[in-house]
Structure formats: C-alpha cells, structure tokens
Amino acid sequence: MKMTIAYFYPQELNLYGDTGNVEILVARAKSREISVNVVEVGAQDKPDSYFMKNVDLVFMGGGPDSGQKQMYKDLIENKGPLLKEYIENDGIALFICGSYQLMGHYYLSADGSELKGLGVYDMYTQHFGHQKKRCVGNIVCRLHASLLEDPVFKAVNHTGDSLVGFENHGGRTYLAKSLTPLARVMSGYGNNAEDKTEGLHYKNSLGTYLHGPLLSKNPHLADYLIAKALGLEKLASLDDNIINTAHSALEKRFT
Numbered sequence: 001m002k003m004t005i006a007y008f009y010p011q012e013l014n015l016y017g018d019t020g021n022v023e024i025l026v027a028r029a030k031s032r033e034i035s036v037n038v039v040e041v042g043a044q045d046k047p048d049s050y051f052m053k054n055v056d057l058v059f060m061g062g063g064p065d066s067g068q069k070q071m072y073k074d075l076i077e078n079k080g081p082l083l084k085e086y087i088e089n090d091g092i093a094l095f096i097c098g099s100y101q102l103m104g105h106y107y108l109s110a111d112g113s114e115l116k117g118l119g120v121y122d123m124y125t126q127h128f129g130h131q132k133k134r135c136v137g138n139i140v141c142r143l144h145a146s147l148l149e150d151p152v153f154k155a156v157n158h159t160g161d162s163l164v165g166f167e168n169h170g171g172r173t174y175l176a177k178s179l180t181p182l183a184r185v186m187s188g189y190g191n192n193a194e195d196k197t198e199g200l201h202y203k204n205s206l207g208t209y210l211h212g213p214l215l216s217k218n219p220h221l222a223d224y225l226i227a228k229a230l231g232l233e234k235l236a237s238l239d240d241n242i243i244n245t246a247h248s249a250l251e252k253r254f255t
Contacts, residue, residue, distance in 0.1 A: 002035045003229055006047070006055040008079065008099070009063075010040045012071045016168065018061025018096050020213035021222075025057070028219070029226055032236050043074040052086050056229040062097025062211060072115070075102065080118045087120050092229040093205035096214065100199070100207035101125040101171055110170075121202055122176035132193075136168045138254045139188025139210060141198045146180050152227050155234040159220035159243075162186070163198075164250040165210030173209075175200060182208055187254045204228060217250065219243050 007022050026036045039055075041047055063071075075083075087093055087103075101107050105122070107115040110129030117124075141163050147153050148161055163183055172192035175181060181191070182199030190198035190209065199208035206225075208214060215222040219240045227235050 001033070001230065002037065003029055003056045003226065004037045004039065004054060005057045005059060006039050006041055006052075008041045008058065008060045008083075009043065009071045009075075010061075011042060013061040013063035013096075013099055015061070015063045015098075016166070016211035017213050018211065021061070021094065021096070021215045022059055024213065024215040024222055025059075025226060028222055028238065031238055034226070034230070041079070043071050047079065047082060049082065049085070052082050052091075055086070056092065057225060058083065058086060058091060058093040058205075060093075060095050060099035062099060072102075076116065076118070084118055084120050087203060087205045090204045092225060094214075094225060095205070095207040097167075097169055097209050097211060100209065101173060103207060104173065107171060120205075121200055121207065122179055123173055123200065125171040125173045127171045132172070134168070134170050135172070135189035135193055135209070137166070137188060138164070138250065139167050139190065139198070140164050140186045140251050140254045141183035141188070141190065142186055143183045144181055144201060146201050147182070147224070150224075152233060153220070153224045156223035156227050157220040158237060158240060159218065159247055160251075162247075162251050163208075163210060163214075163221065164217050164247055164254070165208075165214050166212045167209045168211060169209050182206055217243070217247055219247075 103120045104117045105124045108126040110127045180201045181197035185196045
C-alpha cells in the first residue's frame with residue numbers, strides 16, 4: 001500500500017514547524033507498513049490535473065507575510081484552480097494558518113489592502129491591527145460532531161474528542177453560517193476570538209490555526225487523515241500512550 005502526499009510550498013510556508021505534520025503522517029503510515037511518497041510542490045513546479053489525480057493527501061502550512069507574498073501570485077494564477085478542483089472533488093487536505101486563510105475569499109490587512117483568496121471556502125479573514133489583541137497561546141477545543149460521528153474517525157480515534165495545540169495569528173477568520181467549523185474553542189482564541197469556532201471542516205478538507213505542529217499532539221487526527229486518504233475503514237493501532245498522556249495533560253492544564 002502506498003500513499004502520495006503533495007506538500008505545497010514547503011520553503012515559503014513552514015513558519016512554526018509545520019513540516020512536522022508531514023513527518024508525522026509519514027512516520028505513522030510507515031509504522032503500519034504503508035509506503036509514503038512526499039512530493040514537494042514549490043512555486044517553480046507545474047503540477048497538472050493528472051498529477052493531482054494521483055495525490056492522496058494535500059498539505060500546506062503557515063508562513064510569515066513575506067513567505068505568503070513569495071508564493072501568492074503562483075498560487076492564484078497557477079496552482080489555485082487545481083487545488084480548488086481537488087477539494088471540491090472530495091480530495092483529502094490539511095491547511096494550516098496562512099494557507100487556511102488563503103482558501104477563503106480574501107484577507108483584509110490592517111492598512112485596508114485586500115489580498116484575494118481562492119474562494120474555495122465561504123469565509124474571509126481580517127486583521128484589525130492594534131485595535132485587537134493578537135491571537136497567541138495554547139488552545140484546547142472540542143471537535144465538531146461532523147468529525148466525531150464519521151465512521152472512519154470513530155475507528156481510529158484512541159485519543160478523545162478534543163484537539164490541543166498552539167496558535168499565533170493576527171488575522172481573524174469569519175465563516176459563513178453554512179460552513180462547519182472543525183471544533184469549538186474551550187480555551188484560546190480560534191478563528192476570531194468571538195464566536196468560539198476553530199478551523200473548518202469542508203468535504204474532506206480541514207483548515208485550522210493550530211500550529212506546533214498540530215499532528216504531534218493529536219494522533220487521532222493524523223490517523224483520520226491517513227485512513228481517509230487511503231480509503232480505509234480502520235488502521236492498526238499504535239502505541240500512543242505517551243502522546244495521549246501529554247494530550248490529556250495539556251487539555252486539563254488549559255481548560
């Protein structure tokens with residue numbers, strides 16, 4: 001069995017160790033004798049529809065404004081349509097922070113300038129500058145029922161119904177009422193520090209502000225992505241006692 005991960009913009013979007021998410025997916029897959037091919041897709045690469053049809057999972061991380069500017073033109077003009085088609089056709093994907101923001105309609109900067117997004121998700125992000133405190137710190141949130149009730153998630157979940165992680169973002173994201181958040185904030189800021197939503201769950205794609213990397217503290221989410229990517233109903237269990245103990249300790253400490 002083989003899994004292909006397309007890692008988009010690994011040089012520009014890896015601000016908070018987000019590459020670790022890919023490393024964790026690879027390690028957990030290989031522990032189950034699943035071979036993994038990680039294809040790094042940079043601004044200079046030119047993937048096509050044929051390439052995307054052979055991808056099992058797409059990953060994009062977060063980055064500073066400088067990193068996002070470096071890849072922005074290429075994303076909008078070249079790779080954006082491919083990613084949108086992939087997501088709308090139920091492709092498995094994980095977008096962290098900056099890349100999550102770019103999947104929406106636009107990012108409105110504190111100076112009033114607007115950065116157009118791909119419009120895959122019916123949402124927008126706004127930075128209010130010094131008028132509002134930056135969203136920084138540890139976060140604990142409860143997963144939405146859309147994920148908890150997924151038969152695949154139930155089969156691979158040996159951790160619980162929460163996510164723990166770290167967030168650091170100035171932009172605040174607002175989802176349309178028709179969208180499903182990834183989780184509900186118990187402690188921390190989440191999408192906008194106002195409505196208690198965190199991230200987004202759209203078809204088979206996930207967006208989130210949790211860095212750290214996210215999957216190091218949340219093995220149930222990592223296994224869900226692997227199983228969904230391979231079309232499996234379950235995965236062999238791994239010894240996650242230490243990880244789950246750390247997860248529980250963080251949950252108790254920050255709630």
